[in-house]
Amino acid sequence: MLLENTERGLYCAAGDFYIDPWRAVDFAVITHAHSDHARAGSKNYLCARPGRDVLQERLGPEAKIETLAYGDTVMRNGVKISLHPAGHILGSAQVRVEHLGEVWVVSGDYKTEAERTCAAFEPIKCHTFITECTFGLPIYRWRPQAEIFAEVNAWWRENQKDGRTSVVFAYSLGKAQRVLSGLEPGLGPIFVHGAVAKFLPLYAQAGVVLPETVRAEAESIKTAGGRGLVIAPGSTDGSPWLRKFGERSTAFASGWMNIRGARRRRALDRGFVLSDHADWNGLLGSIRATGAERVWATHGYTATLVKWLRENGCEAEALTTQYEGEMAEETTASTE
Amino acid sequence: MKRFTQLFQELDETNRTNEKVTALENYFREVSVPTAAWALYFLCGRKVPRVVTSTNLRHWISEESGFPAWLVEECYEAVGDLAETAALLLPENESSIALPLDEFVQARLLPLTTLPDMAKKSLLLQTWRELNSKERLVWNKLITGSFRVGVAQTLVVRALAKVAGIEPAVMAHRLAGKWEPTAADFQRLMNPSENEVEVARPYPFYLASPLEGTAEALGDIAEWQCEWKWDGIRAQLIRRQGEALVWSRGDEMVTEMFPEVADIGQVLPDGTVLDGEILAWQAEKPQPFAALQRRLGRKTAGEKLRKEFPVVFLAYDVLECDGADWRSRPLAERRERLEKIVAEAMDFKPVEKPVEKKLITPDLFLLAPSTIRPELPLRLSEVLSPQSWSELGALQKESRERAVEGIMLKRRDSVYGVGRQRGNWWKWKIDPLVMDAVLIGAQRGHGRRASLYTDYTFGVWQADQLVPVAKAYSGLTDEEIAVVDDFVRKNTVEKFGPIRSVKPELVFELAFEAVQESTRHKAGIAVRFPRINRWRHDKKIADADTLETVRALIKGGTVASDGGEP
Secondary structure, eight states: OOOOOTTTEEEEEETEEEESSOOSSEEESSSSSSSSTTOOOSSSSEEGGGGGHHHHHHOOTOOOOOETTOEEEEEEEEEEEEEOOOOTTOOOOOEEETTTTEEEEOOOOOOOOOBBBBBOOOOOOEEEEEEEEOOOOOTTOOOOOOHHHHHHHHHHHHHHHOOEEEEEETTTHHHHHHHHHOOOOOGEEEEEEEETTTTTHHHHHTTTOOOOOEOOOHHHHTTTTTEEEEEEEETTTOOOOHTTTOOOEEEEGGGGGGGGGHHTTTTTTTEEEOOSSHHHHHHHHHHHHOOOOEEEEESSSSSHHHHHHTTTEEEEOOOOOOOOHHHHHHHGGGGG | OHHHHHHHHHTTTOOOOHHHHHHHHHHHHHHHHHHHHHHHHTTTTOOOOOSOHHOOOHHHHHHHHHHHHHHHHHHHHHOOOOOHHHHHHHHOOOOOOOOOOHHHIIIIIGGGSOOOOHHHHHHHHHHHSSSOOHHHHHHHHHHHTOOSOOOOOHHHHHHHHHHHHHOOHHHHHHSSSOOSSSSSHHHHTTOOOOOOSSSSOOOOOBBBBEEOOOOOGOOOGGEEEEEOOOOOOEEEEEEEEEEEEEEEESSOOOTTHHEEEEEHHSSSSSEEEEEEEEEEEHHHHHHOOOHHHHTTTOOOOOOHHHHHHHHHEEEEEEEEETTETTTTTTTTHHHHHHHHHHHHHHHHHOOSSSSSSGGOOOHHHHOOOOGOOOOOOEEEEEOOOOOSSHHHHHHHTTTTTTTOEEEEETTTTTTOOOOOTTTSSSEOOOOEEEEEEEEEEEEBBOOBBBBOOOEEEEEEEEETTEEEEEEEEEEOOOHHHHHHHHHHHHHHEETTTEEEEOOOEEEEEEEESEEEEEOOOOEEEEESOEEEEEEEETTGGGGGGGGHHTTTTTTTTTTTTTTSSS
């Protein structure tokens, strides 16, 4: 096996490196900067060039990070490594590993719809494809983002009419910037929570143009009153900080919002079905496009996807990892 | 169907009650009377029965969506609602059926109740194909009878009352009565005149609040009427215009479920409404709630069931007397009258079967003399007469042995209010029993909690094994649920269908009301109303209770009745 699942994470013995390890190792190839994939403590990191700054922000200034442009190749002990856009968040990559003519691709997290805040996903031909499957059920089928953004903007307008501040909860790295990219800046002032704000300069440096924002602090909040829109991590829901915005309407931007119960459980007014992960059709389409003979499914509805793939003539297996997908990004990890 | 779907969405897209009421008001002002009648029917949570079996529906979702049955099942498990699962799985469609709700119901929904399976299937599939995904969700909810949109009955009442221009209380009364989704009934419900007399209409129940602080703080005990707090179901017995009806607190008519209670009405004077509790009762003693449960949820009760699980109506208040509303009279006066009514009813002796005396038969007799049973299942809720609060406190401590939940305290000069108005009626419940148990299994929740592991199975020790003793889901905060959900996902040992067994590691304190022997449970006991009290982060699984200690509580034991500390 070119890659094997070890207690430290996915390991390539031939090349002596790990991909998204969950313990400290010598050499870690990182798919993207979300905390369940990028953990501090390893000696050396390799990531895609556009993702360097966000990864450094996550791992701290001490972390030693090398980068690789999308599509470029680096050799390690005779193993060819290249990184390819995964379309998940800024700098997210699929890891292609080639040795003695055998090709494996690790998807990391990915989505198939192209958007403005990161390079678009490209399917890579391989023998073995290790895919995420956060939304590996056919109930998860996304509508085009343009429709979702239109809904968000219409809701914002409606709230302005009623003199309410609009609050969108979104994961602070990736989703928050994506929501921002779809807002109509002319509508009113846009406020961001500090956890979101700290990544914005990094997006600007990477050439992603986003609407102007105001950092939501004691003074600036007073100007939000009834017209503004606030983007904040879900952990601020019900906090005294949020109450300063006065009368407000709340929404969550997440793929989980496709199910009414998920929204009602949080007592939100609206749920915008906007995900940075592939939906059911996206997963199946990508798997097909890789031409892989063998598929390993990890984090999400693994058992379901594996069973479906097997019934449809594909060699598939479930892989137990510690990646958590969108659920964790939006519940536990969003407090940072 | 379009406008109704729009209403559904407006209700679904806000958490503000005022906006919901406005959306409802606008809807009822805009639509025709026949449409409004059906909309109200569904909004009140009523359904057209026997439309489609859930098995058939699952087959047809699978067929129409092209996904195998097992995958439909997995999806259902994640969504927690079959109607919504179907709406999410069916292929995209943009068209719509331009019929108003009442015509849509007549053309599409009602025929399903009588059509043979094949024709039913084709009508159902055809309707799916003609509706867009938002309308499909509403349609699916109509056929599965699960039309709940997060709109409380009280909001529907408020909106309708506003549209009709009458008091919400009157509208609540009317809606609690008998009506069908017809234009005539709807117009009657909306009639601006408020003076009608309705036979079936119950009064809103007056509810007690949990006692906070000490009983002593309530002042002079002589001002309070003290009764046991019974562990049955609250009910109103209505005797009007020759009819006798029984309503439960859930605004459900339970006349057929408890015919012997309704029969009491036959010996009450016309124009009487009593408030009381239906209890399982044998040898002049209340029976465990489990006995009453055997009678609940059944549409009717046959002779055999009635004999095996006899019930009584324990009266504690009179709300209407000689056709007059007595609710604003002081409790002391109502109680005196109640005692008189009950005494006269108990005294009532059916005359020998009248053969020739037909001409002088009183009204009562015309009803059904043969159904009056010699042993009337009517009792008066005992008034306790402690001389001091400490004496009452001693009685309260006997609650568990007496199979009651504690003490009721009602101010003697109190009127019979509406709903939970604090101040005059208090319930002083005994502390629940508690045990420390280990989380050993979990299942996803439904509805609001779908897709999270929120329904838990708990075990206690029997030798070196954890045996399941209780299932519970309430009592944790949303944050705690998220953490437990995460734990379950990472520590699953085995999956049995929707249930996961998990590594025993987390200890919780469970509260419960009673323990009974049970042959239906693996542990040999059943606990009543278990819920999670708190997460015992400080305890290891070895510290959890044993089956033996829990079992010891069966005979109203005192081991943990004061909060669990020995």
